Amino acid sequence: MSNTMSRIALARRPQGAPLPEDFKLVTDVRATPQDGEVLIEVTHLSLDPYMRGRMDDVKSYAPSVDLGGTMTGQGVGRVLDSKAGGFVPGDIVTGMTGWASHACLPGAEVRKLDPALPPSTALGVLGMPGLTGWVGLHTYGKPKAGETLVVGAATGPVGSMVGQLAKQLGLRTVAIAGGAEKCRLATETFGFDAAIDHRAYDDAASLRAAIAEAAPNGIDIYWENVAGQVLEAVMPLMNVHGRIPVCGMIAWYGGANIADNNQLPGIWRSILVKRLQVSGFIIFDHWDQYPAFLKDVAPKVAAGEIAYLEDVAAGLDTAPEAFIAMLKGGNTGKQIVKL
Ligand code: NDP
Helix, strand or coil: CCCCEEEECCCCCCCCCCCCCHHEEEECCCCCCCEEEEEEEEEEEEECCCCCHHHHCCCCCCCCCCCCCCCCEEEEEEEEEEEEECCCCCCCEECCCCCCCCCEHHHHCCCCCCCCCCCCHHHCCCHHHHHHHHHHHHHHHHCCCCCCEEEEECHHHHHHHHHHHHHCCEEEEEEEECCHHHHHHHHHHHCEEEEEEHHHHCCCCHHHHHHHHHHHCCCCEEEECCCCCHHHHHHHEEEEEEEEEECCCCHHHHCCCHHHCCCHHHHHHHHHCCEEEEEEEEHHHHHHHHHHHHHHHHHHHHHCCCCCEEEEEHHHHHHHHHHHHHHHCCCCCCEEEEE
């Protein structure tokens, strides 16, 4: 058995959008598990928008990746060797493996997966993104039947969870997605009442007119995944006492100087005059709800009541390219790399 492993390291800090040269495929000697650890052979790796933030050397809610360090990320794999109680070779597990073929992790940071479910679902619909949609909608969206919800990146793992849960609760759901095909998937696969292609509009005013038509009673919940032009379009359409769970702002990841953005006075005024509840949240604060989430959502996924899409790239070496594409909307569904 080979004693080597591959990993994708951060070669350079990106300026704006990441480039292939910002990453490097490295071969190392494989670590041996110490007491309390398991050695995992990674089979599936999750690519998530938050990883763009980890590439910058700035203070945030989690540490940056060091230059030369392995790109951070969650993986699924099988246990090859275990020196941790409760794990035996062959177990299918998930943990923060990083972008790597193998990882040695403390058993306490690894979770066994239900073998009845496809392992990749632990990274998307039944993993961190699914939990984000579930927790955020209930805790900060406070949905009520008859209201209208708008969500961007609507066919991704977070947006599609939010849209489907809201629809099941009796809301009118409006998807914002990039391109005609994603709009079709939003309505046909995820049951949104309407879908708008944000890339078809050159400015916020024309996008706003399209959203207003799809949301004739105004917007009660704007689930913020994307910010940028979508946020600018949506704000004037918010209803009094509307809610905005601020989950992400991918249009502004990596580059745009938010501090100089002069949209702020108008947005701030809307928050005041519409008495909006704007709630930033990070899923790390809500992991205690993971068992309740799984109990509620896993049976719905198994029964086909919650749909999900996965976009699977093949091979660790394709991870940088798939990640770069995802940040620009190149993914259709949860972006995964199969090793
Ligand atoms: P997705 O798989 O949906 O991928 C990101 C999508 O963002 C792209 O496919 C693209 O979709 C859309 N996008 C990219 N650029 C723009 C743009 N300029 N304007 C509008 N849309 C754009 O991602 P996830 O579902 O994993 O994550 C969605 C959001 O949730 C992200 O912002 C992420 O950072 C955030 N998040 C936050 C968490 C938290 O704890 N707060 C936890 C998990 C995720 P399209 O082609 O449809 O435009």
